[in-house]
Amino acid sequence: MPDDLDARSVRRAALRTALQVAAVSTALVIGVLGLAAIVIVQQSRPSELLERAKPGQSKIYVDANEVLVALVAIGVVAIVVVGLASWAISRRAVAPLGTALRMQRSFVADASHELRTPLTVLDARLQVLDRKLRRQEPYDDTLAAARRDARIMIDLVTDLLLVAEASAIDSRTDALAGCDLRPVVLSSVRDLEVLAAERSLTVSATVENEARVGLSELSLRRALVVLIDNALAHSPDGGTVEVVAGVDRGRAVVRVTDTGGGITGIDVDQVFERFSHGPDTGRRRGFGIGLSLVRDLADRHGGRVLVDATSEQGTTMRLELPVVHPPQRGSAVRST
Known part of the structure; x- marks a missing residue:
């Protein structure tokens, strides 16, 4: 796994740095103790034992062998302490390297996943535009939608670059927006109806209660597109995908239900892990990143995403988010 490779690389770098620092420190300790031993031996000549102390003067004689043993013990302890300290300091020093490697891999994975669906939508719109031009049909609406998709991708790339530079809007700022x-x-x-139409899928949306959530429009759209696109990918041709949004116990809730065969071949709790896949069903298959992005996004903003239900009749994903302002009760709004 990439994370394991990164961890091993960081550990190797820390070990090499620690060994180099320990080697230099050990040489220094040995040199200092060696000089001290030479001085002590020279100052402990047997002739000194024959000298008589002058009146009022006292002398203390130390056994040179005992001093040398003490110096060796002190040296060994110092070398061990230096080695451990070098290892700890080296690991702390190379920790940013590990973080940078994880951020790089995360950025590449996130960018690949996040751009895939908008590019697919744009490609589908361009195909529709091409057909309308050939048939000399009105194309203003399709062209406007394609331009909107391009603007969304520009915003998305900008957002990803901000994240890569560690200057993305944090959850508090996002909540204020x-x-x-x-x-x-x-x-x-x-936006995803164009993909559904290619496989004769029906997508419906029902908003039971209005609410304001603590995410930017781009962040919320990213999460919803992933959930809806995932439902489309796992629904059979001619099936349906239903999106129901509302407020439940003070939290905004969005349920996305498909008519696929349910989650099989993988534990339900693992579907939000990166690079997790179920069995190959022959339908469009992603990289196993999208749902983990939704989970990370929800967690950062005090929400959660989970599998609400799954069976042979389909799967329902449930996204919960905190409500910033009290919802406005009113009649349901539907779009099909």
């Missing part, structure tokens, strides 16, 4: 749930849900569904 916030966004309304209903328009983002409806627009996310509309």
Whole structure:
């Protein structure tokens, strides 16, 4: 796994640095103790034992052998302490390297996944645009949608670059920005309808209660697109995907239900782990990253995502997010 490779690389770098520092420190300790031993031996000549102390003067004589043994013991302890300290300091020093490696791999994986769906949508719109041009049909709406997709990708790339530079908007700033749930849900569904149409899938959206959540519009859209796209990928041709949003016990809840065969070949708790895959069903298959991104995004903002239900009749993913402002009760809004 990439994380294991990164961890081993960091440990090797820390070990090499620690050995180099320990070697230099050991040589220094040995040199200092060696000089001290030479001085002590020279100052402990037998002739000194024959000298008489002058009146009022006292002398203390030390056994040179005992001093040398003490110096050796002190040297060994000092070398061990230096080695351990070098290892600890080296690991702390190379820790940013490990973080940088993980961030690099995470950025590449996130960028690959996040750009895949918008590019697929844009490609589908361009195909529709091409057909309309050939048939000389009105194409203004399709062209406008393609331009909107391009703007979304520009915003997405900007967001990913900000994350890579460790200057992305944190959850507190994102919460202050916030966004309304209903328009983002409806627009996310509309954006993916072009993919659903290619396989005769029906996508419906129902917003039972209006609410404002503590995420930016881009962040919420990213999460919803991943969940809806995942439902489309696991639904059979001609099936349906239903998106229902509302408020439950003071939290905004979005349920995305598909009509696939349920989660099989993998534990339900593992579907939100990176690079986790179920069995190959022959349908479009991603890299096992999208749902983990949704989980990370929800966790950062005080929410959660889970498998609400799964069976042979389909699977329901449940996204819960904190509500910034009290919801406005009203009639349900539907879009099909």
